[in-house]
Amino acid sequence: xxxxxxxxxxxxxxxxxxxxxxxxxxxxxxxxxxxxxxxxxxxxxxxxxxxxxxxxxxxxxxxxxxxxxxxxxxxxxxxxxxxxxxxxxxxxxxxxxxxxxxxxxxxxxxxxxxxxxxxxxxxxxxxxxxxxxxxxxxxxxxxxxxxxxxxxxxxxxxxxxxxxxxxxxxxxxxxxxxxxxxxxxxxxxxxxxxxxxxxxxxxxxxxxxxxxxxxxxxxxxxxxxxxxxxxxxxxxxxxxxxxxxxxxxxxxxxxxxxxxxxxxxxxxxxxxxxxxxxxxxxxxxxxxxxxxxxxxxxxxxxxxxxxxxxxxxxxxxxxxxxxxxxxxxxxxxxxxxxxxxxxxxxxxxxxxxxxxxxxxxxxxxxxxxxxxxxxxxxxxxxxxxxxxxxxxxxxxxxxxxxxxxxxxxxxxxxxxxxxxxxxxxxxx
Amino acid sequence: xxxxxxxxxxxxxxxxxxxxxxxxxxxxxxxxxxxxxxxxxxxxxxxxxxxxxxxxxxxxxxxxxxxxxxxxxxxxxxxxxxxxxxxxxxxxxxxxxxxxxxxxxxxxxxxxxxxxxxxxxxxxxxxxxxxxxxxxxxxxxxxxxxxxxxxxxxxxxxxxxxxxxxxxxxxxxxxxxxxxxxxxxxxxxxxxxxxxxxxxxxxxxxxxxxxxxxxxxxxxxxxxxxxxxxxxxxxxxxxxxxxxxxxxxxxxxxxxxxxxxxxxxxxxxxxxxxxxxxxxxxxxxxxxxxxxxxxxxxxxxxxxxxxxxxxxxxxxxxxxxxxxxxxxxxxxxxxxxxxxxxxxxxxxxxxxxxxxxxxxxxxxxxxxxxxxxxxxxxxxxxxxxxxxxxxxxxxxxxxxxxxxxxxxxxxxxxxxxxxxxxxxxxxxxxxxxxxxxxxxxxxxxxxxxxxxxxxxxxxxxxxxxxxxxxxxxxxxxxxxxxxxxxxxxxxxxxxxxxxxxxxxxxxxxxxxxxxxxxxxxxxxxxxxxxxxxxxxxxxxxxxxxxxxxxxxxxxxxxxx
Numbered sequence: 007x008x009x010x011x012x013x014x015x016x017x018x019x020x021x022x023x024x025x026x027x028x029x030x031x032x033x034x035x036x037x038x039x040x041x042x043x044x045x046x047x048x049x050x051x052x053x054x055x056x057x058x059x060x061x062x063x064x065x066x067x068x069x070x071x072x073x074x075x076x077x078x079x080x081x082x083x084x085x086x087x088x089x090x091x092x093x094x095x096x097x098x099x100x101x102x103x104x105x106x107x108x109x110x111x112x113x114x115x116x117x118x119x120x121x122x123x124x125x126x127x128x129x130x131x132x133x134x135x136x137x138x139x140x141x142x143x144x145x146x147x148x149x150x151x152x153x154x155x156x157x158x159x160x161x162x163x164x165x166x167x168x169x170x171x172x173x174x175x176x177x178x179x180x181x182x183x184x185x186x187x188x189x190x191x192x193x194x195x196x197x198x199x200x201x202x203x204x205x206x207x208x209x210x211x212x213x214x215x216x217x218x219x220x221x222x223x224x225x226x227x228x229x230x231x232x233x234x235x236x237x238x239x240x241x242x243x244x245x246x247x248x249x250x251x252x253x254x255x256x257x258x259x260x261x262x263x264x265x266x267x268x269x270x271x272x273x274x275x276x277x278x279x280x281x282x283x284x285x286x287x288x289x290x291x292x293x294x295x296x297x298x299x300x301x302x303x304x305x306x307x308x309x310x311x312x313x314x315x316x317x318x319x320x321x322x323x324x325x326x327x328x329x330x331x332x333x334x335x336x337x338x339x340x341x342x343x344x345x346x347x348x349x350x351x352x353x354x355x356x357x358x359x360x361x362x363x364x365x366x367x368x369x370x371x372x373x374x375x376x377x378x379x380x381x382x383x384x385x386x387x388x389x390x391x392x393x394x395x396x397x398x399x400x401x402x403x404x405x406x407x408x409x410x411x412x413x414x415x416x417x418x419x420x421x422x423x424x425x426x427x428x429x430x431x432x433x434x
Numbered sequence: 435x436x437x438x439x440x441x442x443x444x445x446x447x448x449x450x451x452x453x454x455x456x457x458x459x460x461x462x463x464x465x466x467x468x469x470x471x472x473x474x475x476x477x478x479x480x481x482x483x484x485x486x487x488x489x490x491x492x493x494x495x496x497x498x499x500x501x502x503x504x505x506x507x508x509x510x511x512x513x514x515x516x517x518x519x520x521x522x523x524x525x526x527x528x529x530x531x532x533x534x535x536x537x538x539x540x541x542x543x544x545x546x547x548x549x550x551x552x553x554x555x556x557x558x559x560x561x562x563x564x565x566x567x568x569x570x571x572x573x574x575x576x577x578x579x580x581x582x583x584x585x586x587x588x589x590x591x592x593x594x595x596x597x598x599x600x601x602x603x604x605x606x607x608x609x610x611x612x613x614x615x616x617x618x619x620x621x622x623x624x625x626x627x628x629x630x631x632x633x634x635x636x637x638x639x640x641x642x643x644x645x646x647x648x649x650x651x652x653x654x655x656x657x658x659x660x661x662x663x664x665x666x667x668x669x670x671x672x673x674x675x676x677x678x679x680x681x682x683x684x685x686x687x688x689x690x691x692x693x694x695x696x697x698x699x700x701x702x703x704x705x706x707x708x709x710x711x712x713x714x715x716x717x718x719x720x721x722x723x724x725x726x727x728x729x730x731x732x733x734x735x736x737x738x739x740x741x742x743x744x745x746x747x748x749x750x751x752x753x754x755x756x757x758x759x760x761x762x763x764x765x766x767x768x769x770x771x772x773x774x775x776x777x778x779x780x781x782x783x784x785x786x787x788x789x790x791x792x793x794x795x796x797x798x799x800x801x802x803x804x805x806x807x808x809x810x811x812x813x814x815x816x817x818x819x820x821x822x823x824x825x826x827x828x829x830x831x832x833x834x835x836x837x838x839x840x841x842x843x844x845x846x847x848x849x850x851x852x853x854x855x856x857x858x859x860x861x862x863x864x865x866x867x868x869x870x871x872x873x874x875x876x877x878x879x880x881x882x883x884x885x886x887x888x889x890x891x892x893x894x895x896x897x898x899x900x901x902x903x904x905x906x907x908x909x910x911x912x913x914x915x916x917x918x919x920x921x922x923x924x925x926x927x928x929x930x931x932x933x934x935x936x937x938x939x940x941x942x943x944x945x946x947x948x949x950x951x952x953x954x955x956x957x958x959x960x961x962x963x964x965x966x967x968x969x970x971x972x973x974x975x976x977x978x979x980x981x982x983x984x985x986x987x988x989x990x991x992x993x994x
Binding site for chain 1: 475478479480483491492494516517520521523524525527528560561589605608609610611613
């Protein structure tokens with residue numbers, strides 16, 4: 007593969023990108039200027055053609071999502087940028103917002119223009135105080151510089167953009183939960199349909215996109231869909247991708263690669279395993295992705311290949327575990343997270359995540375039995391597909407993969423009546 | 435209208451009908467907890483999951499609506515049954531299973547669906563149940579008590595306070611498995627409809643302070659009736675055990691009270707227990723025309739009615755008839771016929787203005803202002819409410835009309851709150867002869883020359899006409915005690931002393947005669963009175979809107 011030149015992270019490490027002037031010197035807002043001369047539908051078409059898939063986790067075609075927005079003028083339209091990055095292991099959007107806020111603003115503005123939205127909310131995770139402050143400052147500059155406001159770059163297109171800080175709930179990263187929270191209600195998902203494209207924020211058509219997705223947009227407009235499509239594995243997996251690597255590696259962090267880089271390359275890129283340990287397993291896409299064992303080390307990290315291997319790319323938060331890691335303990339910790347973050351609205355998720363955590367903790371403490379494997383699977387099946395939103399399905403991902411891929415490890419816990427691995431703190 | 439096929443049975447429903455409702459039309463029950471026809475759809479209990487052909491996952495029957503032809507739904511396939519089993523297990527793992535001491539037992543959604551869809555054993559054997567220490571008996575307001583341990587977080591109560599009562603005292607707090615229901619700080623569940631949350635709570639989490647521990651529900655006998663709290667006439671189910679009324683529950687009637695009723699109405703049966711009962715006829719010697727002056731004579735119904743007849747026919751001055759808005763329409767009509775037989779123009783009913791209450795329904799609500807459940811029925815029957823005539827209710831109660839009466843007939847003794855005021859008793863007693871009918875042994879009955887015990891509204895059949903001129907039937911829940919007889923029996927026997935064609939007129943017969951005589955009731959007969967009442971043909975009445983069209987209008991407006 008030829009040397010890859012960073013796209014999304016090209017301004018990272020350049021402090022001048024934080025200011026409007028500096029960002030423009032680096033070539034910023036050219037794409038917006040170009041977009042404003044295009045027909046809105048042509049922009050949607052271009053994004054569709056680029057094959058850009060949502061970077062938030064579901065991998066839904068961004069251009070297609072935009073095209074679902076009804077054309078009528080009877081209701082205002084909204085863009086909500088999902089910056090509520092709260093999946094354990096995911097820290098890619100933070101980088102984009104903290105180091106290149108104008109890139110996001112530009113992407114949002116292009117999207118708003120394309121779908122005729124005049125208001126954009128950036129719903130940012132409450133804990134991201136620094137990123138929120140940087141975005142606020144960048145927005146202020148953008149208003150003063152004529153980028154936002156009554157006439158975007160003098161085109162007459164009116165656009166207002168707000169930063170809305172969340173209050174720290176994982177469920178508000180779910181798109182309808184986010185809309186409820188944005189409207190000032192309790193953050194819990196809505197029944198779908200109707201989908202946000204028809205009835206979204208304040209009852210109006212709404213586009214919801216992840217930060218990284220929107221950051222890709224200016225580059226697509228500037229350099230064309232064909233350039234974008236040339237990056238990546240195939241027609242369905244295109245463009246640059248940020249990978250947030252954590253766990254037992256030498257240099258954890260966010261790395262940009264063309265989508266479809268192999269896991270081995272990722273690992274090498276961050277200095278290999280921590281203290282030269284052996285790879286036992288990795289989670290390719292954040293807490294909700296099923297665990298993949300070490301034999302998948304050469305897997306291509308794109309949406310379809312990872313899905314074929316029985317996991318998901320999700321938000322591309324890669325968690326690496328060495329062979330001293332207890333899988334039962336790790337999954338129990340993940341189950342604790344999902345139990346803590348379940349909104350409590352629907353039965354399977356509310357009761358099921360709680361039950362799973364209790365069973366897994368019992369197993370980890372050596373008080374389980376072999377029957378617990380069947381029990382866990384059965385609980386997973388009762389949650390999977392039956393919950394109101396995707397959190398239920400997310401919660402069973404790691405648990406199911408534990409029972410299916412590491413049954414021996416569970417048995418060992420049962421047999422030895424204790425955790426056979428070196429003591430690590432899975433629970434705080 | 436689109437067609438939908440549910441378990442091989444096809445039905446045509448209005449577009450936008452939920453699958454739960456559509457299934458009911460073909461006799462398929464889709465189990466559900468959080469869904470309620472009048473509340474917003476939240477799809478969160480996940481009990482109503484069904485299989486829809488062409489959909490990869492099971493869908494919630496409450497949030498899926500029929501929009502176009504060709505939807506094929508199944509509720510009897512293994513995957514649906516498995517999901518239902520799973521949900522039941524989830525509901526029960528943290529439920530205390532304290533049915534033996536729970537008021538809801540016997541009418542509990544968890545019990546019913548466990549029996550039908552659940553499994554008989556538990557796999558939750560090693561863990562501790564989630565509990566809410568200190569939240570087992572929290573009074574949310576004066577009438578409702580919360581036991582959080584039993585709650586299944588369906589949020590019906592929360593949505594009720596937000597969407598129906600529009601007071602929003604209740605909220606959903608915390609999250610995940612620790613989610614709980616509660617009042618917002620500084621608020622209490624004190625809206626006039628508060629106890630409705632007990633009715634819609636599918637489990638024993640919310641119980642009524644009044645009914646709590648009063649009776650096991652399977653011992654209750656239930657009869658359809660109408661609340662007598664005000665002129666709205668909420669349809670109720672009267673629930674009693676051996677003549678001891680335990681509670682009123684609202685009975686669904688989309689044209690009147692929908693699914694709701696007010697807390698005041700629910701408490702009205704207490705008067706039948708608090709106020710002493712008239713048990714036997716009492717006739718003073720002077721009234722019967724025998725020696726002994728003010729002493730009571732030994733008398734049965736025959737002697738008593740003879741005495742009343744004697745007083746009415748021998749009266750040497752005006753005879754006034756003071757009715758009551760608590761009489762059934764038949765009683766009021768016979769009372770008015772009695773006045774006719776005597777030839778007296780003085781007939782009226784007193785009306786108390788009570789607190790204004792609005793019961794929400796699909797037409798926006800029905801408002802009662804008068805504590806007079808049947809003053810419209812009495813009016814149709816010929817008893818003028820308030821003023822009108824000479825010796826009318828106002829003149830008798832407020833003025834000095836009674837002193838001018840030769841005979842004053844009061845039916846019934848519990849005609850209004852003023853009946854218990856000493857000055858009213860004193861004023862009415864100024865009549866030369868005072869005859870009192872009624873169930874209550876009120877101070878007025880105690881001073882009457884002739885007092886005749888009648889059945890109260892739980893003990894007799896009859897009809898009431900509500901504020902919107904809707905004729906509604908009440909049914910006898912239990913027999914009257916001792917010598918007590920229904921008013922129609924007594925009045926008909928009394929009338930037969932004037933005219934033999936009144937002999938042995940029963941309540942249905944009295945109604946049919948009345949319906950034939952009154953243009954407003956033309957075409958009605960007792961046997962075919964609908965359970966939800968019949969709108970009367972009265973010029974003053976508001977144009978009756980049928981519930982279905984109102985419902986459709988609501989759906990169009992996005993309310994339904």
